[in-house]
Amino acid sequence: xxxxxxxxxxxxxxxxxxxxxxxxxxxxxVLVGLLARIRGRPGDAVEQVANxxxxxxxxxxxxxxxxxxxxxxxxxxxxxxxxxxxxTKPIARWRIVVAKILAAAPVTALLAGGATLLxxxxxxxxxxxxxxxxxxxxxxxxxxxxxxxxxVALSVLTSRALIVGLAYVAVWEGMLAGLFEGxxxxxxxxxxxxxxxxxxxxxxxxxxxxxxxxxxxxGVLAVAVVAFLVAVRRLERHQLSAGD
Amino acid sequence: MTGPTVGEPLPADGGPGQVVAAGSAGxxxxxxxxxxxxxxxxxxxxxxxxxxxxxxxxxxxxGRPGRAKIVPIGLAALxxxxxxxxxxxxxxxxxxxxxxxxxxxxxxxxxxxYPLIANMVFLFAAAQAxxxxxxxxxxxxxxxxxxxxxxxxxxxLGKLASIGLAMLLLVLFPQALIFVGRxxxxxxxxxxxxxxxxxxxxxxxxxxxxxxxLGSLGLAIAAFTPRRAFATAAIxxxxxxxxxxxxxxxxxTGGDLAGAASLLSxxxxxxxxxxxFYGRGRAGPTGADLPSVTYVxxxxxxxxxxxxxxxxxxxxxxx
Amino acid sequence: xxxxxxxxxxxxxxxxxxxxxPIVLDRASRWYGNVVAVNEVxxxxxxxxxxxxxxxxxxxxxxxxxxxxxxxxxxxxxxxLGEPAWRHPAVYRRVGLVxxxxxxxxxxxGRGFVRYAARLQGVADPGAAAATAIxxxxxAAAADRRTATYSKGxxxxxxxxxxxxxxxxxxxxxxxxxxxxPRQRLHMMTLLRDLAAAGRTILFSSHILEEVExxxxxxxxxxxxxxAAAGDFREIRRLMTDRPHTFTIRSSNDRGLAAAxxxxxxxxxxxxxxxxxAVRTADLSGFGRRLPRLARDAGVSLYEVxxxxxxxxxxxxxxxxx
Numbered sequence: 001x002x003x004x005x006x007x008x009x010x011x012x013x014x015x016x017x018x019x020x021x022x023x024x025x026x027x028x029x030v031l032v033g034l035l036a037r038i039r040g041r042p043g044d045a046v047e048q049v050a051n052x053x054x055x056x057x058x059x060x061x062x063x064x065x066x067x068x069x070x071x072x073x074x075x076x077x078x079x080x081x082x083x084x085x086x087x088t089k090p091i092a093r094w095r096i097v098v099a100k101i102l103a104a105a106p107v108t109a110l111l112a113g114g115a116t117l118l119x120x121x122x123x124x125x126x127x128x129x130x131x132x133x134x135x136x137x138x139x140x141x142x143x144x145x146x147x148x149x150x151x152v153a154l155s156v157l158t159s160r161a162l163i164v165g166l167a168y169v170a171v172w173e174g175m176l177a178g179l180f181e182g183x184x185x186x187x188x189x190x191x192x193x194x195x196x197x198x199x200x201x202x203x204x205x206x207x208x209x210x211x212x213x214x215x216x217x218x219g220v221l222a223v224a225v226v227a228f229l230v231a232v233r234r235l236e237r238h239q240l241s242a243g244d
Numbered sequence: 245m246t247g248p249t250v251g252e253p254l255p256a257d258g259g260p261g262q263v264v265a266a267g268s269a270g271x272x273x274x275x276x277x278x279x280x281x282x283x284x285x286x287x288x289x290x291x292x293x294x295x296x297x298x299x300x301x302x303x304x305x306x307g308r309p310g311r312a313k314i315v316p317i318g319l320a321a322l323x324x325x326x327x328x329x330x331x332x333x334x335x336x337x338x339x340x341x342x343x344x345x346x347x348x349x350x351x352x353x354x355x356x357x358y359p360l361i362a363n364m365v366f367l368f369a370a371a372q373a374x375x376x377x378x379x380x381x382x383x384x385x386x387x388x389x390x391x392x393x394x395x396x397x398x399x400x401l402g403k404l405a406s407i408g409l410a411m412l413l414l415v416l417f418p419q420a421l422i423f424v425g426r427x428x429x430x431x432x433x434x435x436x437x438x439x440x441x442x443x444x445x446x447x448x449x450x451x452x453x454x455x456x457x458l459g460s461l462g463l464a465i466a467a468f469t470p471r472r473a474f475a476t477a478a479i480x481x482x483x484x485x486x487x488x489x490x491x492x493x494x495x496x497t498g499g500d501l502a503g504a505a506s507l508l509s510x511x512x513x514x515x516x517x518x519x520x521f522y523g524r525g526r527a528g529p530t531g532a533d534l535p536s537v538t539y540v541x542x543x544x545x546x547x548x549x550x551x552x553x554x555x556x557x558x559x560x561x562x563x
Numbered sequence: 564x565x566x567x568x569x570x571x572x573x574x575x576x577x578x579x580x581x582x583x584x585p586i587v588l589d590r591a592s593r594w595y596g597n598v599v600a601v602n603e604v605x606x607x608x609x610x611x612x613x614x615x616x617x618x619x620x621x622x623x624x625x626x627x628x629x630x631x632x633x634x635x636x637x638x639x640x641x642x643x644l645g646e647p648a649w650r651h652p653a654v655y656r657r658v659g660l661v662x663x664x665x666x667x668x669x670x671x672x673g674r675g676f677v678r679y680a681a682r683l684q685g686v687a688d689p690g691a692a693a694a695t696a697i698x699x700x701x702x703a704a705a706a707d708r709r710t711a712t713y714s715k716g717x718x719x720x721x722x723x724x725x726x727x728x729x730x731x732x733x734x735x736x737x738x739x740x741x742x743x744x745p746r747q748r749l750h751m752m753t754l755l756r757d758l759a760a761a762g763r764t765i766l767f768s769s770h771i772l773e774e775v776e777x778x779x780x781x782x783x784x785x786x787x788x789x790x791a792a793a794g795d796f797r798e799i800r801r802l803m804t805d806r807p808h809t810f811t812i813r814s815s816n817d818r819g820l821a822a823a824x825x826x827x828x829x830x831x832x833x834x835x836x837x838x839x840x841a842v843r844t845a846d847l848s849g850f851g852r853r854l855p856r857l858a859r860d861a862g863v864s865l866y867e868v869x870x871x872x873x874x875x876x877x878x879x880x881x882x883x884x885x
Contacts, residue, residue: 004682012668017469025481032489036496051495056488064481071473082666085725088631089683090656123496162473163315163371166480170367236650240633241624 001091002099009103012076013069022065026115029056033122045124046132050196050203052123053116053136058192062112062143063169066104070151071161073104074235079159084240093235097156097228101149109144116140132203135196142220143192149224150188153231156238184211191219291393292402299406303372312375319368320414323361327418331425338429354443355522357419358450359515365454366483366511368414369407373462374475376403381470386563400558404463404551411455419447446521453517453543458483460550461510467557487511494529502529507542517543583645584609585733585764586630591639593625600625602788603639608766612759614779615768616875618883622788623768624663627737630766631660644733656684659726663737665718669711673702673721676710680725689728696724701750715742723751727758734758736767740774752778776875784882791882796875799882806881807831807843808850813867814840814858823861829853841871 013019032052040048074097077083086096120133155161173189184190194216197204204210211219305313358365380386389399423440430436465482466475486509494502506512506529516539519527527536586608593601601622617623628634629641632648632655641647648654667676677696681689697706700720705713710721719739726734739755740748755778759765769775775782776796784791784799792799800808814820817840821833824842829850832843844850858865 001683001685004679008668008679011670015670021478025485028485028489029492032492032496035493035501039497039501041496041498048496052492056485056492060484060488064477064485068474068477080666081662081664082668084633084660084662084664085667085680086683087652088633088655088658088660089680090653090685091683092652160473162477166370166473166477170363170480170484175363239635241628 002095002102005086005091005096005099006102009073009100010107013072013103013107018068018072022068022111025061025064026111029053029061029115029119030122032056033119036123040123045127045129046202049120049124049129049132049136053120053133054193054196054204057112057116057119057136057140058143058196059173059189061115062108062140062192063147063173063189065112066108066144066147067151067162067165067169069104069108070148071155071165073100073148073155074152074231075155075159075161078155078238081240083238087235087238087240094232097152097231097235100152101145101228104152105145105148108148109141112144113137113141132196132200135200135203138199139192139195142195143188146188146191146220146224146227149227149231153227153234156231156234185215185219188219188223191216191223194219285393288393288395288398292398295389295394295399295402296406296409299376299403300409302376303407303410315371316368316410319364319371320417323364323414324418324421326357326360327421327425330422331429334426335429354419354422354440354447355518357422358415358454358518361415361418362511362514365411365415365458366480368411369458369462370476370479370483372410373407373459373479374466374469374472376407377463377466378470378472378475381561384563386561390563396558396561397555400463400467400555401551404460404554407459407463408455411459412451415451415454416447419451423447450514450518450521453540453547454514456547457510457514457543457550460547460554464550464553464557467554467561483510490529499529499533503534506534507538510546513539513542513546515539582607585644586766587640587642588626588630589640589642591626591629591636591641593622593629593634593637599788601629601636604785604788604790605639606783606790606793608764608781608783610759610762610764611780612755612765612767612778613781613783614775615766615783615785616772616775616779616879617768617770617785619770621770621785623770623785624737626785627735627766627768631658631735656729657731658733658735659729659731661719661722661726661734661736661739663741665715665722667710667718667721670709672707672709673697673713673717673724674706676721677706677724677728681728684729686729692728692730693724696728697721699727700724700754716744716747719743720747720751723754732763734763734765734767736765738769739767740769740771748774772875772879782875784879786883792878796878797873800873800878801847803878803881807845808847809841809843809871810850811867811869811871812840812842812865815864815866816861819861820858820863820865823857823863824854827853827857829857 029052036048036052074083077086116137117133120129120136123129125133151161151165154165158164172183173187190211193204194211194213197210198213198216210216301307304316380389386399390396394402426440427433427436461482462479465479466472469475469478486505490502490506490509490512493505506516512529516527516534516536520536520540524536526533527539528534584607588604588606590603590605591601592599592603604622604626615623615626625634629636630643630648632643632651635647635649641649643654644657646654648658671679674693674697677693678689681692681696686692694703697703700723702717702720702724705717710718713721719742723736723739726736734755736755739751743751752774755765755767767779781794782796782799783793792802812820817835817838821835821840821842824830825833829846830842830844834841854868855865
């Protein structure tokens with residue numbers, strides 16, 4: 001049942017326009033990596049890879065792709081009314097949420113993780129940065145799952161999920177959580193950075209200290225679980241209009 | 245089309261499609277039915293002006309429920325706060341006699357104002373450009389527009405003018421505040437004004453370029469989808485992603501590639517233009533070293549190209 | 564022990580409506596802030612075809628929405644097959660819903676959509692069930708085209724197929740005839756009649772009188788959120804005692820008959836129109852008794868006596884005016 005819904009959702013997510021645009025987006029860091037390959041400057045490969053991947057993939061590419069796919073997975077149907085076909089079936093709501101996450105997260109992880117891997121390897125794969133690249137890829141995949149779960153929950157909570165999610169990424173994660181130490185605990189970006197730092201301390205280049213491994217892991221689990229539960233609960237109580 | 249004007253008696257024979265009178269010596273029955281409008285029509289210029297005024301109001305959420313005002317006015321507030329803070333601190337410093345010191349030390353100046361609020365301006369363009377275009381596309385109102393006096397190009401350029409004006413306001417208002425505030429705080433008002441006057445062209449020039457570039461870019465992207473949120477994310481991505489990419493290229497490969505790439509990144513272009521206006525001859529990402537006037541040229545070119553894309557899109561769109 | 568402490572016992576609450584009908588509403592209400600969309604509506608729906616009739620904005624869609632579990636009632640109870648459908652997805656195994664908006668994913672084929680619905684319902688052989696359902700709605704020819712290419716009528720029919728694919732005993736349809744041309748409407752009506760004949764419970768909403776008149780054995784009239792009347796519309800007509808019945812009579816001597824009827828106090832009004840005699844009477848049974856006698860006494864032969872206001876339209880117009 002979950003697999004059926006997930007398969008149909010993946011098909012719906014990869015509409016031509018969305019797929020092409022997201023692929024273009026993911027290609028940008030890879031292109032930069034290519035340029036670095038051709039005309040790169042010598043330097044500490046690990047530092048170069050980290051300085052590239054952290055701001056462009058972790059902080060920009062990953063949340064943007066997760067935002068587009070995460071809010072569309074369930075949100076598109078809720079907004080245009082076709083969710084009625086899914087919700088008037090004898091399927092437990094948690095299964096529906098799981099299926100949607102299972103559709104959006106792998107697509108996001110594939111694009112963002114793939115971009116991470118390719119970019120890192122292009123920049124410094126043969127200069128000893130393969131390890132840190134793998135670490136970043138893993139962290140990005142974990143981040144994809146968490147971001148997607150968060151945005152799926154957001155799409156059930158509000159019809160303006162994309163804008164709210166964008167504000168979260170741009171304003172909260174972008175500006176505020178960087179400024180105030182206390183808020184770092186509530187930022188998915190910081191969890192991802194924390195995971196990188198835990199697995200390979202040399203790979204973390206954020207100006208301020210990353211979260212401890214424990215905090216990052218707890219954060220990841222807490223956000224994912226809470227977001228999932230919120231999504232299920234709100235979906236159970238979601239009201240549809242019969243007409244109009 | 246001729247016809248009766250107000251005050252004249254109706255012609256007995258009715259005229260084209262007008263009154264059908266069953267008259268007799270004593271009285272008549274007037275069958276008024278549909279009456280055409282034969283008075284003066286205000287024409288294309290007025291129509292375009294109305295469009296620009298209406299769209300300008302839409303940019304600020306006026307005429308719509310409160311929720312539509314949160315984003316634009318919130319961003320405008322955020323963009324104005326540094327100005328207010330700077331003025332407050334300067335006034336306080338004057339009171340305490342430390343005016344000169346404050347003047348030198350203040351990080352909030354005209355030349356650094358644009359970089360300070362750049363994010364706000366990007367978000368404004370990303371949020372409001374789709375507001376202007378998406379609704380008309382989605383509800384098929386374009387057919388109504390195009391069957392009126394305005395032409396397709398008028399519609400596109402009118403929308404561009406309105407968001408340009410809105411962003412001009414966004415960027416100029418806080419700086420105008422600083423200007424007026426500094427004049428009022430100073431002991432010698434005319435001297436203070438004379439002091440700041442030379443920077444006026446720079447302020448206005450940077451504001452014009454910002455409004456033109458981001459406005460046309462935002463609209464050009466928003467014109468391709470009736471879904472507001474998607475357009476917002478796309479505009480945001482087009483501004484932020486190249487910015488990050490250029491910084492990475494700069495670090496990884498050095499100046500010249502980064503310089504070339506920065507000419508394609510709207511955010512970098514505007515930074516470079518800001519440097520030009522405030523007297524720095526050379527600008528660009530740390531490694532690059534381009535004459536800053538190239539950024540002004542790049543801004544103009546990109547704005548014109550984006551406006552062209554917008555116009556072509558609306559020439560060919562199916563209403 | 565009651566009254567022991569000098570306290571009067573509270574009155575026992577009236578027993579809840581216990582019914583085994585497939586659809587039961589018991590004083591169900593639904594409001595949005597200050598606007599009351601459905602106002603204390605009570606009815607039951609059993610097997611057969613029942614029509615939910617009302618002008619636009621009367622609350623039909625809201626009532627259907629509550630029955631289908633799309634929204635909860637603000638007060639009262641709504642049960643579907645014994646349970647409230649709100650937050651109870653298991654009930655959908657035995658219910659088919661055809662919503663008004665035909666939003667179907669454009670890139671799916673008709674067959675794909677119905678098969679998907681079958682899989683979501685947990686039907687044993689989705690392919691075969693889909694084929695049967697598609698054949699039932701007569702869309703086999705176009706089933707393998709993408710739904711984006713479908714006309715409105717075809718989209719309605721594919722939605723019906725998806726609602727039938729798991730052979731539910733209860734069918735809920737919101738304005739199913741919207742946008743169908745006369746031939747398609749006839750086909751849909753025949754289809755629904757056949758489905759009901761097999762014992763299913765079918766409830767559909769409409770604001771078009773002829774559809775309800777032709778198809779529904781039972782009518783529920785809603786107006787401004789209230790249930791104005793329920794039952795067979797001819798019975799409802801009979802119950803509207805404070806409104807004179809009108810008849811059209813063809814006889815050998817209309818004028819003479821008219822005079823006799825008025826003199827004999829059998830009618831309250833008579834009119835000669837179009838070569839016929841139209842009469843209004845406040846006392847139906849009295850009129851029935853006196854008409855033959857008065858006609859015989861006046862020497863008039865009666866060729867035709869026909870009630871003229873037993874259409875659903877006149878019933879409806881009357882109910883909606885009160």
